[in-house]
Amino acid sequence: MQLTYQKFDLPLKHVFTISRGSVAVQETLVVQLAAGGRFGYGEATTNSFYGATIPNMTAAIESVRPLVENGSPDDPLKLIADIAEKLPCEKFAKFALNALDQAIHDLWGKLKGAPVYKLWGLSTDKIPYSDYTLGIDTPEKMVAKLKEMPGWPVYKIKLGTSDDLGIIRELRRHTNALFRVDANCGWTAEQTIEFAPVLKKLNVEFIEQPLPPEDVDGARRAFEKSALPLIADENCITEEDVDRCAGRFHGINIKLVKCGGLAAARRMVTRARALGLQVMAGCMTESTVGISALAQLLPLLDYVDMDGAVLLAKDIATGVRLDRGQCIYPQANGTGVELIDGPLKTH
Numbered sequence: 001m002q003l004t005y006q007k008f009d010l011p012l013k014h015v016f017t018i019s020r021g022s023v024a025v026q027e028t029l030v031v032q033l034a035a036g037g038r039f040g041y042g043e044a045t046t047n048s049f050y051g052a053t054i055p056n057m058t059a060a061i062e063s064v065r066p067l068v069e070n071g072s073p074d075d076p077l078k079l080i081a082d083i084a085e086k087l088p089c090e091k092f093a094k095f096a097l098n099a100l101d102q103a104i105h106d107l108w109g110k111l112k113g114a115p116v117y118k119l120w121g122l123s124t125d126k127i128p129y130s131d132y133t134l135g136i137d138t139p140e141k142m143v144a145k146l147k148e149m150p151g152w153p154v155y156k157i158k159l160g161t162s163d164d165l166g167i168i169r170e171l172r173r174h175t176n177a178l179f180r181v182d183a184n185c186g187w188t189a190e191q192t193i194e195f196a197p198v199l200k201k202l203n204v205e206f207i208e209q210p211l212p213p214e215d216v217d218g219a220r221r222a223f224e225k226s227a228l229p230l231i232a233d234e235n236c237i238t239e240e241d242v243d244r245c246a247g248r249f250h251g252i253n254i255k256l257v258k259c260g261g262l263a264a265a266r267r268m269v270t271r272a273r274a275l276g277l278q279v280m281a282g283c284m285t286e287s288t289v290g291i292s293a294l295a296q297l298l299p300l301l302d303y304v305d306m307d308g309a310v311l312l313a314k315d316i317a318t319g320v321r322l323d324r325g326q327c328i329y330p331q332a333n334g335t336g337v338e339l340i341d342g343p344l345k346t347h
Helices: 054-063 065-069 076-086 091-112 139-148 164-172 189-201 216-225 239-245 262-274 288-295
Strands: 002-018 021-035 038-045 132-134 154-158 178-182 204-208 230-232 251-255 278-282 303-305 321-323 326-328
Touching (some): 002 065, 021 091, 038 091, 054 065, 054 091, 065 076, 076 091, 076 262, 091 262, 139 164, 154 164, 164 178, 164 189, 189 204, 189 216, 216 230, 239 262, 262 278
Parallel strands (some): 178 204, 251 278, 278 303
Antiparallel strands (some): 321 326
16 A cells, blocks of 8 residues: 555634634645555544644654555454554544544445445444534624524534523524534533533533543533433543443543544444443544545444534535535445545655
8 A cells, every 4th residue: 555645724614613712724634545546535633632733643654654555455454453553652643543544444445346334234224414513602603603504403502601501592592403512621510410401491412521521520420410411522532431431421422533543433332332322423623534434433323423524615525425414425435535636646
């Protein structure tokens, strides 16, 4: 296999704000693997919270270049496991692993002549709809963003302001769609317990990551007393975290960039099911490269948040797309990704 990669800047339609900060342009790294006249693609966005930068991700990838290029895409799980063993232990290395994992799976499917989910023995007959995410803003601007994207069955509302209930009440005046809320660690256990029954009456389905990940005692209190299910995000970064979520959360949200890709995500799903946890998968503000990889997991999930590419002003790839939350798969193999400007030039 021949390995190359390239940094892209992904401009957003709107400045996207969560409780930790705002972004207008998302940096991302796309990995390309070539073999047999086919090209496989994977993606990892930068993320300051997890220390993932373009330089340290590319350094991690370069550290395993010989292993990747001498490896075989015929046994993706073995190759990915071998790569994971050689990468650094830092969190950013999972982002690099994810980009390689996605590219390996995509190339594997293209060489085998089938979509990845089919090679896994899965069917897309029954898959969850994605939500559409509204970042933190003034209530008026959040309503305007909602009206820009009408007809979605579910909206995910980013919270962590001084008037979170007021925001939900105002948005509820403009749609009957189901809501999910994500506080991104911005609440206390007491706020979570207080807000949950009010949010439930406002047709909110669940609360994602209300507390900071280090507040273990608060998570237990909120879990025991919350009127709504609680879904772990920052508390469930890698597969080692799944067991610790039992008794603190009702479900987990798997992010491919954080856990290290599709192989790790499938193991997390299996373990979560064994523990009786609900399973969601989410995205960062990724292009269609990363979103198409995520879509392969849909038959295994209860919920999904895969609107990252919808938030972009300009995409870099074709593949899976969303039609008001419904995932539309391309008539293509692998994860279905092709770069709009063609394959990357080799280094």
